[in-house]
Amino acid sequence: MRRSYIVMQTLPAIEFPLIGNSLAIGLFALLHILLAGLGVGFMILAPLAESVGETRPWLLEAARSMTRFTIVTYTASLVLAVIMVDLFIGLFPLTNAHLFNRFRYPIFVAMIAFLLQLFALYSYYHYWEALRARSPHIHRMLGFLAASLILIWVAVLDGIGSYMLTPATGDDAWSRLANPTWAPLVVHRFLGNLVMAGYVVAGYAAWRLSAARGEDVDYYVRLLKAGLLVGFIMLMIQPLSGLFYAMAVNASAPEAYRQLTQGPYQPWIYAQFLLIGSLFLGSHLWLQNALSTGKPGRWSAVAAGLFALAMVLSVGHPDLRRMWTFALVALSAVALYRSRTLFTDVSPAEWHRRPVIRHLSTALAVVAVLTYLTMGIIRETARRPDTVRNVISLQDEARQPAMDRSGAQVDAHRQPRQGSEKLHGP
Amino acid sequence: MGLEALNMPMMYGRVAIALAALSHSLFATLVVGSAVIGAVVATLAYVTDQPRYRRLGGMIAFVLVLSTATISFLGVSFIFTLNIFWPRFWHKIFRIMFWPFVLEGVLFLGEAVFAYLWYYLWVWSSLAGWRRRVHLAFGWLAAVCAVVAMFFIDITASYMLTPHPPDSAWANILNPTMIDLDLHRWFGNLTWAGFALAALCGAAFLRSQEEEERRFYRWAGGVCFAVGFGALLIMPVIGYQYLLHVRYAEPQAFHTLMLGARSWLFDLVALLYGLIAVLGSSYILRILRSCSEPGSVVRLIMPSSLVVLVVAWVVFAMPYQLQHVPVFSRLTDAAINPFGKMQPNKYFAIAALVFFGLLNWILFLRSFAGHASWWKTGGASGQDRASQKILIAIAGCVMLTMVSMGWVRETARAYNGYLVYGVMTLEDERATYEGRPAP
Numbered sequence: 001m002r003r004s005y006i007v008m009q010t011l012p013a014i015e016f017p018l019i020g021n022s023l024a025i026g027l028f029a030l031l032h033i034l035l036a037g038l039g040v041g042f043m044i045l046a047p048l049a050e051s052v053g054e055t056r057p058w059l060l061e062a063a064r065s066m067t068r069f070t071i072v073t074y075t076a077s078l079v080l081a082v083i084m085v086d087l088f089i090g091l092f093p094l095t096n097a098h099l100f101n102r103f104r105y106p107i108f109v110a111m112i113a114f115l116l117q118l119f120a121l122y123s124y125y126h127y128w129e130a131l132r133a134r135s136p137h138i139h140r141m142l143g144f145l146a147a148s149l150i151l152i153w154v155a156v157l158d159g160i161g162s163y164m165l166t167p168a169t170g171d172d173a174w175s176r177l178a179n180p181t182w183a184p185l186v187v188h189r190f191l192g193n194l195v196m197a198g199y200v201v202a203g204y205a206a207w208r209l210s211a212a213r214g215e216d217v218d219y220y221v222r223l224l225k226a227g228l229l230v231g232f233i234m235l236m237i238q239p240l241s242g243l244f245y246a247m248a249v250n251a252s253a254p255e256a257y258r259q260l261t262q263g264p265y266q267p268w269i270y271a272q273f274l275l276i277g278s279l280f281l282g283s284h285l286w287l288q289n290a291l292s293t294g295k296p297g298r299w300s301a302v303a304a305g306l307f308a309l310a311m312v313l314s315v316g317h318p319d320l321r322r323m324w325t326f327a328l329v330a331l332s333a334v335a336l337y338r339s340r341t342l343f344t345d346v347s348p349a350e351w352h353r354r355p356v357i358r359h360l361s362t363a364l365a366v367v368a369v370l371t372y373l374t375m376g377i378i379r380e381t382a383r384r385p386d387t388v389r390n391v392i393s394l395q396d397e398a399r400q401p402a403m404d405r406s407g408a409q410v411d412a413h414r415q416p417r418q419g420s421e422k423l424h425g426p
Numbered sequence: 427m428g429l430e431a432l433n434m435p436m437m438y439g440r441v442a443i444a445l446a447a448l449s450h451s452l453f454a455t456l457v458v459g460s461a462v463i464g465a466v467v468a469t470l471a472y473v474t475d476q477p478r479y480r481r482l483g484g485m486i487a488f489v490l491v492l493s494t495a496t497i498s499f500l501g502v503s504f505i506f507t508l509n510i511f512w513p514r515f516w517h518k519i520f521r522i523m524f525w526p527f528v529l530e531g532v533l534f535l536g537e538a539v540f541a542y543l544w545y546y547l548w549v550w551s552s553l554a555g556w557r558r559r560v561h562l563a564f565g566w567l568a569a570v571c572a573v574v575a576m577f578f579i580d581i582t583a584s585y586m587l588t589p590h591p592p593d594s595a596w597a598n599i600l601n602p603t604m605i606d607l608d609l610h611r612w613f614g615n616l617t618w619a620g621f622a623l624a625a626l627c628g629a630a631f632l633r634s635q636e637e638e639e640r641r642f643y644r645w646a647g648g649v650c651f652a653v654g655f656g657a658l659l660i661m662p663v664i665g666y667q668y669l670l671h672v673r674y675a676e677p678q679a680f681h682t683l684m685l686g687a688r689s690w691l692f693d694l695v696a697l698l699y700g701l702i703a704v705l706g707s708s709y710i711l712r713i714l715r716s717c718s719e720p721g722s723v724v725r726l727i728m729p730s731s732l733v734v735l736v737v738a739w740v741v742f743a744m745p746y747q748l749q750h751v752p753v754f755s756r757l758t759d760a761a762i763n764p765f766g767k768m769q770p771n772k773y774f775a776i777a778a779l780v781f782f783g784l785l786n787w788i789l790f791l792r793s794f795a796g797h798a799s800w801w802k803t804g805g806a807s808g809q810d811r812a813s814q815k816i817l818i819a820i821a822g823c824v825m826l827t828m829v830s831m832g833w834v835r836e837t838a839r840a841y842n843g844y845l846v847y848g849v850m851t852l853e854d855e856r857a858t859y860e861g862r863p864a865p
Binding site for chain 1: 496
């Protein structure tokens, strides 16, 4: 036994070949949140669509399709999360042990919520007809229940994620969960899920329109408009929730905030605002092209383009950037208001089957997805060179097969920050 | 900053992990078994173009999808439970078996993706020839991914019991019981999935109102039962080899299971195995009676075969070390039951179980042939329903057997205080619970 134990203690730290540890986890994390973000967005939208669908039957089909997507991608998303956690355990054992140790009770609650959600969601989809035949109200409630339960799961995971950036020093898991950036992150991600879900629905509808026939054309045109409307409205709210989130990060971890906005990771912020600007501009162009009357006019798209450009160029100057961002939001609200007939009138379907509309919708879906992923990257990058800010660094992880050490304590005596940066760099 | 102690008895953590592990393994094995059976049935559907095979394939695909969804949640639960209750063990084993764990995860992802494509593109696949071939490929890809994923997880499972020698990655992977465990699981999964699917068909039969539906479920239940029963008969041969390698690699663990304090668990497995063989044979007997002529040889052989099986079952399940059987030890002062001796009594018993079980199985397979096959005509209504109830009872027994077998393997280590045999002890994890440094 002793012989074996010695061998265990001398095991080297694992280094993921070619791409390194951080990127390996990052890739699986991004794949996971892509599916999970869409799934959560659809789980929220489906019962809402079903509720409205009592008077607009096409929305019932839309609700069912969104749920089908969630069901089909569900397991893949979950397994991607498992692989991500697998990599996390093997490559960042200190951080993994620390987080699971510190959040065990919230994790129990999240797991129970997730299990109940599983039953609710599968019953919601697989007994769609049977339950609706008995009581549409009960069926809808089941959908809302599944959405509520998944939000509990997301809220706990957001708590752990936000703790890694702004760790609270509370005595119990719940106070750590309620760290300074938790609530803003929950709201920001909630809206982000809906932005992505809306634009992806529009992109999907546009793609299907190219080959649709008969009644399907009407359905996909309606779906296209509804998806874009949801995505665009949520996009207009996002800068406000993003502002609260950024302020919370700035107040709790100013070093991290500076590192992002003015430091070595600034290109990511440029990329993010470029994508956000593209979403706004693209949506304006879509409205302009979709309206057969010509309203809201070319001036709106040109102004949106100029505002978006100004927003991107002023990334390094937060106050100026915010001014341009909210100007863009105000302009978008006006443009959307002027285009309101588009979403209420039955305009000719052929008008929306034009390549410009289809390609623009598809491009917006891709940009929305990229924006969502970029935001995830930025949040993770802000912590570097720590894995849990000011608690565990990348250097701590690389230094040791920690859990093999006698006592297996997460290291309290961290090396100076400079050492970490030298080792891993930006 | 240290890890916060859980401040609870270690037994709570052990129970939590046991529950998570057993529920996880129950569905994981069902996924692997039903993926393989489903792919074979889908191939038969493709080759024969018979609607009943296609329908059975669809049913298995649905079971596979639901099981895959369940196992993905249970997998997350299991990982989280290990992270919380046994962090030292978990991080240590993960560092040793990093690549098998990661590859297992990736292959399970493959299984999930292909299984979902297989099920949710069912209608799409019925349109054209090339689509049917692609669809069939999805079924097989799901099965291959599931089987290879199982191979990777078996590396860790077998390593934990027989981790010799510890200084080489390849030696750890191909440890003394790796191949035996993998083979044992192959057939164990086919047994469990076959009987579980047969039980689902039995339940569907009992709910069916139309004769056409009942005919299909009668046939489908029989087919799945044949798979499960056939695989069951191979299990003792592989199990013998498996135990033989445990004996050579970790004699202490072997002794604990066969003659020591946990020998009653092995007797429990033997009891359940024999019960499955007897129940399965009684199902066959009912089927064959309903379709054979009154004076036929089958009617003569089957009752005799069943009697032999019952006797063999009793002998096989008899405990040898009476003082280790929890309740029995209070009823008698005798330490040893000579009839429960392995050599030669139980060897004869297991040989009889396998031989006569095989005979019954062959007779059952033969009964599928012919125009007036039993599944088309059915028996008397009451008898027909009772047969389906037997299928459900068998699945219940198999489920208990699977859980018991998992318990047997784990307890072989845990009873002697090990998490990884000779490498890491339960005591090493005590610091997680009491907040003191690990020894």
